[in-house]
Amino acid sequence: MYDSFMIQADSLKNDVVNGETVGFQFIVRLANYRGIYLSLASGFYVSVDGVEYGEDVQTLEINGKAPRTMAEIARAGFEHWDLQTKAILHIRKPGGLEKGRHDIGYMPATLDGYGYNAHDEEWVTNPPKPGTRGGGKTHHICMFDLELQE
Amino acid sequence: MIKRSVSLYSYQQNEFFGWMDWKAQLREIALNLDGADGVEIINETTIPNYPCPPEAWIYEWRSELARWGLQAVTMDTFLDTLQFRDHVMTYREAGERIRYDLELAHKMGFRNMRLCHHTPYQAVEMNLDLAAKYDIIMTNECDVRSLDLGHMMGDSIESEIAFIERTKTKHYGLQIDMSQFQNKPCCIQLRYRFRTAGFSPERAAEAAEDIFQTFEKIGREATNEYIKEKYPEIAGGPFPALHMHANPIGRMYEIIPYLVHMHGKFYEMTEVPGKPGLYEDRALPYEEVFKHLKKSGYNGYISSEFEGQRSQQDMGLEGLIDEVDQVRKHQQMMKRFIEDKHNNTPF
Numbered sequence: 001m002y003d004s005f006m007i008q009a010d011s012l013k014n015d016v017v018n019g020e021t022v023g024f025q026f027i028v029r030l031a032n033y034r035g036i037y038l039s040l041a042s043g044f045y046v047s048v049d050g051v052e053y054g055e056d057v058q059t060l061e062i063n064g065k066a067p068r069t070m071a072e073i074a075r076a077g078f079e080h081w082d083l084q085t086k087a088i089l090h091i092r093k094p095g096g097l098e099k100g101r102h103d104i105g106y107m108p109a110t111l112d113g114y115g116y117n118a119h120d121e122e123w124v125t126n127p128p129k130p131g132t133r134g135g136g137k138t139h140h141i142c143m144f145d146l147e148l149q150e
Numbered sequence: 151m152i153k154r155s156v157s158l159y160s161y162q163q164n165e166f167f168g169w170m171d172w173k174a175q176l177r178e179i180a181l182n183l184d185g186a187d188g189v190e191i192i193n194e195t196t197i198p199n200y201p202c203p204p205e206a207w208i209y210e211w212r213s214e215l216a217r218w219g220l221q222a223v224t225m226d227t228f229l230d231t232l233q234f235r236d237h238v239m240t241y242r243e244a245g246e247r248i249r250y251d252l253e254l255a256h257k258m259g260f261r262n263m264r265l266c267h268h269t270p271y272q273a274v275e276m277n278l279d280l281a282a283k284y285d286i287i288m289t290n291e292c293d294v295r296s297l298d299l300g301h302m303m304g305d306s307i308e309s310e311i312a313f314i315e316r317t318k319t320k321h322y323g324l325q326i327d328m329s330q331f332q333n334k335p336c337c338i339q340l341r342y343r344f345r346t347a348g349f350s351p352e353r354a355a356e357a358a359e360d361i362f363q364t365f366e367k368i369g370r371e372a373t374n375e376y377i378k379e380k381y382p383e384i385a386g387g388p389f390p391a392l393h394m395h396a397n398p399i400g401r402m403y404e405i406i407p408y409l410v411h412m413h414g415k416f417y418e419m420t421e422v423p424g425k426p427g428l429y430e431d432r433a434l435p436y437e438e439v440f441k442h443l444k445k446s447g448y449n450g451y452i453s454s455e456f457e458g459q460r461s462q463q464d465m466g467l468e469g470l471i472d473e474v475d476q477v478r479k480h481q482q483m484m485k486r487f488i489e490d491k492h493n494n495t496p497f
Contacts (some may be wrong), residue, residue, distance in 0.1 A: 003464035033162040034194040082427040115268025120238040
């Protein structure tokens, strides 16, 4: 679902803090027909030119708040990610990305569902690794050919 | 007389891209669907700042309904059991989530509220008095993914009915999704599946149609074997290539006394061969279902619930399907079957 649209095409750029390039960022959307409680976003599969970037280097900027780690996002049980809301996914990578085009692999991992399921208890301590299970309604890693913006 | 409604789920792509907001969606239903007057929503999609919309928005919602003469039929709700991440939601917490959805449904004027399947009776029972106070009927849905009708007709339907009889409630019932009766291949889904397996759009279209025509000739089991042999690229994966329940339509009568609402799920409206201007979804036996619904005396709503859009979102903006057009064609078809006086008696 939204295979071509989960990442905003013109949003890939380097993250610069106090003159230092600390990583890169792009704008992401929910791959769903509904919004979800923000806590249900458990991470994102991200690869750039074949290199994967795990949850430990991901922070999510959403709802007008500063970027939060995925552990902080997990505690946002009363905050909502509306379907229409765009979020900025930051990836820590000293030096950022090189100029030019990049192949981005992307798939959100969200734990939204339809009532109680047999896997519930396991997922409290061991949620599916991003990229291994569909988040929302997208069931495979989608590829994006994006140009790094200035 | 069966009444027609639209689930705003049908316009999810327009919502995602910001092309039609909820007001534009209500206007479309009121002006262009030839008598449809019911509205169904997805709570976490339509309601801004869910679960705490501004009071001013509630007034605006009711004002728009009144302006267009529309009825708030059903609000669809969800139960995310890992909302709190450090524990599985307790039944009391689940009951609380249902309670505040009931409060919202009441404020917005809805007559029904769809719960998620796999909602425990304890959480439902906590809310029966509130539902009665607001005169809202909570419903459990049998849809294609979980409690299929065949299963509901076994242990689960018995437990559903036992719950209704034990509590003597008038505020809990069932709803059916048309996907329960899908009995032919869904070509728009097959085309998507072929494209994600590497087929070009043209080859994907040819292969999907080949499967549909083969199915018509040799039936489901033989077509499954045909797919394994001719199209191994799509034979695996989490869902079978021929993903359909094909429940016997006549069994609907067993739950008719408890039927509150229906989802008119559909995937792709195409012109009926030889009948220009008339449309059908080839995967779904709508005509037969309507015959039985009319025979049963069902007089509730059936909502257009379009789901084909997600199968074309891999081809860029130019590949998107027009949701508004699809809903118009679906409503035209439902109106035709509802009003057809020659099709009132099941064969």
